[in-house]
Amino acid sequence: MHLLSASCVCALLITAALLHRVSGSEIVGLYGETLEIPCNNGAIKADDVLLTKWKYDGGDLLVKNKDQNVSITATDEYKGRVSLAANSSLLLSAAKLTDQRTFTCMMVSSSDIKEYPVSVEINKMPSxxxxxxxxxxxxxxxxxxxxxxxxxxxxxxxxxxxxxxxxxxxxxxxxxxxxxxxxxxxxxxxxxxxxxxxxxxxxxxxxxxxxxxxxxxxxxxxxxxxxxxYSTENIVLQVIAQEPLVEGDNVTLKCEADGNPAPTSFMFHLKGEVMKVENSDTYTITNVSRDNSGEYKCSLIDDPTMEATKEVSVKYLDINLSPSGTIVKKAGETLDLTLQIDASEDSKVSWTKDNVKLDKEPKFTKVIFSESGRYECEVTMGLLSRKASFELVVEGAPVISKLIKQRGEDGKHKVLICEAEGSPKPAVSWSINGTSLDESPFVNGKITHKITVVPTANLTVSCTVSNEFGTDSKAINVPSLVCPCIKPGKSQLNNLNQ
The missing domain is CATH 2.60.40.10 (Immunoglobulins)
Known part of the structure; x- marks a missing residue:
């Protein structure tokens, strides 16, 4: 160690009375890191410093004379941990909580001695x-x-x-x-x-x-x-089925509860019968009938008071039309129709005859030939519908309803038209020979027959219709289309134009 000269020491002793302590400062260091403790913060110029010493309340740590190396004087826990920075700061390695104390830097100049105390706090984040x-x-x-x-x-x-x-x-x-x-x-x-x-x-x-x-x-x-x-607070019963639910379908009852853990077993109350279902929340009723309609319940096994209810309605629609099938009646007879409807809700009825919609239900007080045909009723209830039908055949002796004559388009012939009603289909015959133009289809007991004639003289022509029940005949006058040698009178001209 280099010692100060006697004159310097003497000077220091003389100026010791000049020593004063500067108000302290505080710094915070991090645990385990190297801590730099500042000395004078430039209050004394480095060239003016004759001696720098660091100490704490437990003793000196190091000293440095001007133009000489640093001398470590620490002998305790700080030995090997302290050093001096170029700016006279104390470098303290591996900071720990026992370093939370005051370190003092003493600086000696030719004119003054000052001490700079620094309070150290060590912080550490949780590991x-x-x-x-x-x-x-x-x-x-x-x-x-x-x-x-x-x-x-x-x-x-x-x-x-x-x-x-x-x-x-x-x-x-x-x-x-x-x-x-x-x-x-x-x-x-x-x-x-x-x-x-x-x-x-x-x-x-x-x-x-x-x-x-x-x-x-x-x-x-x-x-x-x-x-x-948490315990179950709400329970809901669901009905799972196609809409509408009709007889013959299956319906599944599903019980849902909001507890956690959610219940997995339930009691299903099936109109007087109680079914215990474990490890499942559903119960299925197969092939339901109208008797299955009513109120259903499900409840918790361990708390029967926690329950839910649901109405199940099985829709049904039955109809019975009497009579049905093929019905044969004589013309003039009465036909009584009965349509019975058994439905779970209000229904609507519509009728058709030969696929043509009727405005109202048919009534047959005295059946006539034109009422022959296929009748169908359709009963609807929501999405459900049922149909029934019958075929009405009205039989009887034929009746000629119309016998007329028409002038041909070329004016050289006459068209005779005979319309008749009857069933079975009547045979049509004429009292003269002619060219057959047309015979209409036999529909609902009605037939129309046409012939073409070229009368050369005034004629009386008869149309006769017949079937197994009888015969009917009518006659019509047909004037000649040939002009006589004498000038015709007014009445004769009218006949020719007919």
Whole structure:
């Protein structure tokens, strides 16, 4: 070690009375890092400094004379950990909590001696922040220990805050209780904070994310969620079937409850009969009939008062048309129709004759040939419909309803038309020979027959119709189309034009 000259020492002794202490400063260092403790912050120019010394209340640490190397004087825990920076700052490696004290820098110049005390604080973020001792599940309305948030090895001790979906939880000693405790490591002096959260869950907490944070910036635990259990509060009975539900269909009853865990077994009340169904929430009734209509229930096995009801309505539509099939009546007879409808709801009836819609239900007080045909009724009830039909055949002796003559388009012949009604189909004959033009189809007891004649003299022509029940005949006068030698009178001209 180089010693100051006697004159310098003497000077120092003389100026010792000039020593004064500058007001202290404070710095914060990080645990385990190298800490730089500043000296005079430039208050004394480096060229004016004759001696620099660092010390603390436990003794000297190092000293440096001008133009000489640094001399480490520490013999305790600081030996090997201290050094001097070029700007006279004290470099302290591997900072720890025992370094939280005041370090003093003394500077000697030719005119002054000053001391610069620096108070040191060592901070350390928790080495980890995590939630442990997590509950397996939370029950609604029951305050349960949710978990423990642990902030390991910090200084100062961590202050833990609990969050639910990033919203702060505040203890109210009712639904929320938060208890914190701190343990200090006797070797390192670092603090471990434990915060226990007791929480009374609500149904909406399902899938909620719980986290904890400390005052150290950016330090957050991993989120945790919990299974929320609660008793059944609502139960619903569903009827699963096609619409409309008609006889012969299947219907499934499905019972749904909102508890967690949800019930898996139910009691189904089937119109006086009770069925216990385990590990399923459905019961199926096959091939239903109208007798299956009514009120159905389902309930919890362990709580029969928790029940749900539903009405099941099996739609049905039965019709009976009497008489049916093929009905043969004589012309003039009466036909009584009866349509019986047995339906679960109001129905509508419509009629057709030979696929042509009728305005109203047919009535047959005295049947006539034109009423022959196929009649069909359709009864509808919502989406359900039923049909029934009958074929009416009116029989009887034929009757000529019309016998007329018409002048041909070329004016050289006459067209005779004979219309008749009767059944079975009547045969048509004429009293003269002519050219047959047309015979209409026999529909609903009606037939039309046409012939063409070229009368050379005035004629009386008869049309005769007959079938197994009788005969009818009518005659018509047909004037000649040939002009006589004498000039015809007015009446004769009228006959020729007919």
């Amino acid at each position: 980890s922040l995590e939630i442990s001792d997590k509950a397996e599940e939370l029950e609604i309305g029951k305050r349960t220990k949710l978990g423990t948030c642990v902030a390991q090895d910090a200084n100062p001790a961590a202050e833990i805050t609990w969050l639910k979906n990033n919203e702060r939880l505040v203890a109210d000693e009712k639904g929320i209780s938060i208890q914190a405790s701190v343990q200090v490591d006797p070797v390192t002096g670092l603090s471990t904070t434990s915060s226990v959260l007791e929480y009374s869950a609500k149904k909406e907490d399902t899938n909620a994310k719980f986290t904890c944070i400390s005052q150290h910036k950016g330090l957050t635990s991993s989120p945790v969620s919990f299974n929320i259990t």
